[in-house]
Amino acid sequence: MNFGRILFKTRFPHVSNSLINRGVLSPIPDVNIQFRNYAARKGTRERKRKAKVKVEIQKVGFIPHNLRNREKMLASRPSKKFDDSMKRDPIDDVFAMRYYKWITYSFEEAVRAHRETHHPEIYNKPDANLYVTIELNMQGEKKTRFVDNFKRIAEIPHPFDHEEDRTLLVFAKDEVARQQASEAGAQLVGDVELIKQIQNGQVVLQDFQYFIAHPDILPELVVLRGVMKKKFPNPKAGTLDPDLKRVVKQFLHGINYQAIKDEYEKDFGQINAVIGPLTMSEQHLEANFAALINDVYDQKPRREGGFIRRCLLWSPPSREKLKIAHEIYLSNKEQSKNQKDEENEPEEAVAL
CATH class of the missing domain: 3.30.190.20 (Ribosomal protein L1/L10, rRNA-binding domain)
Incomplete structure (x- = not known):
């Protein structure tokens, strides 16, 4: 087989055979071509397969505008913590x-x-x-x-006029304590009967802003814990105290x-x-x-x-x-x- 003619035709397919036969174009001389198949190195195909792993794009849900680029905003935002200890003391009445x-x-x-x-x-x-x-x-x-x-x-x-309408509901068993709370300005004062009226729906808790109680009525008041939630009287908030007169004045006229x-x-x-x-x-x-x-x-x-x-x-x-x-x-x-x-x-x- 004339391998030179075959290679010439593969490289120049548009050239007609007549030109070659007439000697106008000489084909590549005959050469001996060897074909060999070499196996790939061990692990090469596996590494290429791993390199073609698809990158998973994580879908991010809706982010409010005030939370986007939070880190960049925090870096460019001036700190609110004021510290002028490194500055000089003013030496005149007029200064920058x-x-x-x-x-x-x-x-x-x-x-x-x-x-x-x-x-x-x-x-x-x-x-x-x-x-x-x-x-x-x-x-x-x-x-x-x-x-x-x-x-x-x-x-x-x-006290001063703070221009706020504050409504107080006071619970107490002692009659003297209830009278003092009423004189101090509480809108509604009652005992166990008032608790029953709230359970029956005759008194609506949403009409009152603060709930104050005397410690003596706390066991009976526990039934309203689920309704009052965070407004339930407790000593840390100052709403559970035996001195109802002082507490009522505090919540009515305080800051x-x-x-x-x-x-x-x-x-x-x-x-x-x-x-x-x-x-x-x-x-x-x-x-x-x-x-x-x-x-x-x-x-x-x-x-x-x-x-x-x-x-x-x-x-x-x-x-x-x-x-x-x-x-x-x-x-x-x-x-x-x-x-x-x-x-x-x-x-x-x-x-x-």
Whole structure:
């Protein structure tokens, strides 16, 4: 067989045989071609098979817009935890606040400054409410645990018009306690008969915002635990107490506040509350502020370090916020709490 002619025709199929026969085109000379089949190396086919494994695409469900690219948003988002300890102290009355520490005012100086800005010649709001912003360290006993959001009503010595409609339902067996609660301003007071009326549907619990009870009626009140749920009276929330007169006044006239944990920085929380109008005396406003600060400090978890980071006084429509030295109102409480912790610690054994 002329292998040269065959190879020539395979490479140039359009060339006719007549040209080759006439010698116009000479085919490739005859060559001896050997065909051999070599087996692949061991494991080669298996490795190629594994390399062709399909990549599974995981389907992700719907993600709200505020949770998309959460890590990128957290990295680009400025931290709310304010710390100016590395900055210099101001040396003059006029300075750029971004380069120096915040000035710490006394409570009276801050109130006078807000009254000046709300003077009739400036904002003309002499009866504006005075707000306080309390920044908290929400870290719990462990570094991976954080304090949950909490809502409370702080008892204050000088009530004011908080512009809220609060309805109270009080349970007590003692007639004297019921009379005191009614005189203090509770909307509805009753004993076991009131519990039966609630079970029969004659009294609707949704019409009341807070439920307060005397400890003597607690066994009969357990039947309503499933209906009241989280509003069931308990000593931690201050709704289960023998002094009903004081508790009713607290829930009717106290400061209603809520600590909200940041969505991204779990160890940062904030409280915004009203402590009274600017028309109140400075001493009364300061007493309300001290009562609120101490009530917030009672929620501190059992760990070392501070709980309240910073306190700011502000009064809309002014955007000015003044930092207050809140530590002076907690000095006695911190000392007493440290003494209690030392008393509760077990004594170390002494080797004889």
